[in-house]
Amino acid sequence: MKSKAQSGAGKGTEKRTSEGRFAYEGLDRVIHERARLSVLTSLITNPKGLAFGDLKQLCALTDGNLNRHLRVLEEGNMVEIVKKTDRNRSLTICRITASGRARYMEYLTTLEQVVRDAAKGAKEPSTSNRFQGLAPSQA
């Protein structure tokens, strides 16, 4: 990241060129990956935990994929996996940890920012005139 605040090349094209304004560094890569976002959102809405089979269904993942992503989340201390026995049946229960919850909530703050930014952009008309931006909007 260079610290020059305004690049010569961009002069006049847009006013919002502040460094990293759209970098979204809060989009934690461990959480942002689609399958893991899916797993974590399932678990945050089911704070008491979910059986492996249910989680698999909710996220539409295969056993192998769910296992792989759970391992990443477990290593990151974001979920805990516990084997339980219920009427002689063995059950694997997955649950979000307190630190997983905190990290997810932080991620969510940035995600909400993306949605807000995008909604703002969505309002702008889909102009068919090409690259008028080269002319300063406020001369």
Next chain:
Amino acid sequence: MKSKAQSGAGKGTEKRTSEGRFAYEGLDRVIHERARLSVLTSLITNPKGLAFGDLKQLCALTDGNLNRHLRVLEEGNMVEIVKKTDRNRSLTICRITASGRARYMEYLTTLEQVVRDAAKGAKEPSTSNRFQGLAPSQA
């Protein structure tokens, strides 16, 4: 994806086990990657286009990374890149295409669903009791 609607293992752990409820298949991988989400959100809020240098700054990316991601988006017909000359200076302008815009808006619909789901989950108290979920909440 198997079609069994309720797995035996999950019986009673949770009521919301509908297949793929949290799969978020609308999270288009081309868009979801953090740097590309950053690029596209910059471009959607600047529909007239952005100079390469400005885009680079807004997304806090290096030349190499921005080029790499722009290529992916260009191949997907989501952005167009045009060289212009402005007072003998050469400028590279990046702009979101109509189809890129449409695809991004579709992605956004799912992203908003994630935020809504997560917000719902966030409201639930961070219970310290472990795995009470094994007892059916509505017996």
